[in-house]
Amino acid sequence: MMQMLEKTKAPDLPAFCDAHGLEVFENVSLTKYSYLKTGGLARYVIYPRNIESLVCLLTHLADTGRRFKVIGNTSNLLFKDATDYSVLVCTLWLNDLSVANGEIVAECGASLPELSRQALYSGFRGFEGLEGIPGTVGAGIFMNAGAYGSEIKDTLLAVDLAEAGGSVRRIPAEELGLDHRSSSLRSGQLNGTILRAYFKGTPGSIPSIHAKMELFHEKRHRYQDFLYPNLGSLFSGSPYDVFARRDKSVRWMMKYDLWRRRFAKYFLKGTPTDRKWINAYLVKRLGLSYPVQPFSDKTMNCLVNRGQGTDAMIAFIEQMQALTEGRLPLENEILEAF
Ligand SMILES: Cc1cc2nc3c(=O)[nH]c(=O)nc-3n(C[C@H](O)[C@H](O)[C@H](O)COP(=O)(O)OP(=O)(O)OC[C@H]3O[C@@H](n4cnc5c(N)ncnc54)[C@H](O)[C@@H]3O)c2cc1C
Structure with missing residues (x-):
């Protein structure tokens, strides 16, 4: 009963977003918005401007029982035509990257190419393969993204994860079940939203990191489709x-x-x-x-x-x-x- 009362008292979503400095777009055409250029309408696409407002939004959505999906760049998502979706929470504005004490700290919406460039500037090796993956750090961890023999799990130390009740927990990489294009988050054994990620910086030679990135970039341009909208590999495996x-x-x-x-x-x-x-x-x-x-x-x-x-x-x-x-x-x- 209490819960019912609370639900009816909750302000509507646009009002909540206004009050908490969240940018909200209504009735967004996914055919225009999504990476694959497919899908019906998204009732709301919400952009948090900082991690605190993301946590606040996630708590609100859970409390009000609204169904939602956290998205990054939608580069792995097939939205169905003539199908409407309720709330999409987009992390793309949470894209800060910083380097401290030999680690890279990345917000969940930072792009994987930016992460690999930051590693290059800092002289850290092991991020070269991420250079051409058009996704975000949060989603990259969700599916243990990788290419050319390296995966995100090779350098990941830990993540801050927001769980359903609004609590935030730091989880070491070993507890995320990271495997080839999979994780405990993807398999549903663990639930939550990645807020930040901590990567170890292993020093390497900048010219050799640079050379690898150039090589992978050129290779990707040869085998990847650039003419039509697509989501990269359809299956994990050939x-x-x-x-x-x-x-x-x-x-x-x-x-x-x-x-x-x-x-x-x-x-x-x-x-x-x-x-x-x-x-x-x-x-x-x-x-x-x-x-x-x-x-x-x-x-x-x-x-x-x-x-x-x-x-x-x-x-x-x-x-x-x-x-x-x-x-x-x-x-x-x-x-x-x-
Ligand atoms: C041209 C092209 C090339 C590609 N090449 C590669 C490649 O070489 N290697 C590779 O691994 N992938 C590749 N991909 C696939 C894709 O880019 C990756 O899967 C990427 O990690 C998806 O990131 P995104 O931000 O677009 O995620 P989205 O597609 O927006 O989301 C993917 C999933 O991640 C979840 N998610 C998003 N953010 C979070 C978060 N903060 N916390 C928890 N869950 C979250 C979403 O709910 C969703 O289930 C490619 C895609 C394209 C289009």
């Missing part, structure tokens, strides 16, 4: 490897394709990661069907938005899951209405 392991002819075609691409790279100066040829072969061989090609020409493991709509995207994901017999965990997150 569907090509699964198909090749199972099917001898695919294995041979993959080998042939590899040599073909190497030849194009060194002798014809062609696009090294153009996989159109092998993709066309696989589509036929596997019996994939779609109205509009839902994946990148550079890799089948990257869903792209060519205006086909999210039903068609999800149908493709389901086809791929069936074809890989569920062996590859889905890396992108499909969001149902809330």
Whole structure:
């Protein structure tokens, strides 16, 4: 009963945001706002300006029983078309990075590329692979983001986590269950919002850190799709490897394709990661069907938005899951209405 009374007494969300210095946008079109450019409307998108106001908002949302989702740059989220979402709490304005006592302290909304650049300026190694990941620190920890053999868990010391009741706890990295593109937060064993993260700075040679970042940047530009909106890798793991392991002819075609691409790279100066040829072969061989090609020409493991709509995207994901017999965990997150 008390709870009911409290719920009816709670001010409406825009009034609460005004009173607490939170920026709120109403009826935001996710087709324009989200990274993949899909989705219906978000009733509210709220931007806290500092960590204290984020904690205050999270407590308020929990107390009033409102459903919400904390988001960073939405670069791993598939919002469904014609689907409305209630409250999105965006961390992008919480992006402070500081260096003290050989550690980097990052607010949850700091971008991963900025984190890796800060590490470069400070002469800390181990962050080079994060340079081209278009996400935030909080989400990066949520899914243990990484590339080129390094992951966020390699340098993470601890996080400050806001739990449902509003309490904030410092949790050592070892207790976050960080594994390949997963964590206890992602699996739901641990609930809460990452507020800040503490990274250890291992001294390295600045020229060699710089050289690695340049190399990874250039590599990413070769294999990543930049033409159509996308969410990076669709699955954690390569569907090509699964198909090749199972099917001898695919294995041979993959080998042939590899040599073909190497030849194009060194002798014809062609696009090294153009996989159109092998993709066309696989589509036929596997019996994939779609109205509009839902994946990148550079890799089948990257869903792209060519205006086909999210039903068609999800149908493709389901086809791929069936074809890989569920062996590859889905890396992108499909969001149902809330
Ligand atoms: C072109 C491209 C390339 C990519 N390359 C890579 C890559 O090389 N390696 C890689 O690992 N990923 C890659 N990604 C995927 C994506 O960028 C990462 O998953 C990134 O960590 C997502 O960050 P975000 O801020 O966009 O998170 P969002 O997509 O906004 O959110 C992702 C999840 O994190 C949760 N979350 C967000 N903030 C917090 C917080 N503060 N506390 C708790 N949970 C939170 C959200 O609730 C959501 O469930 C790529 C994506 C794209 C588009």
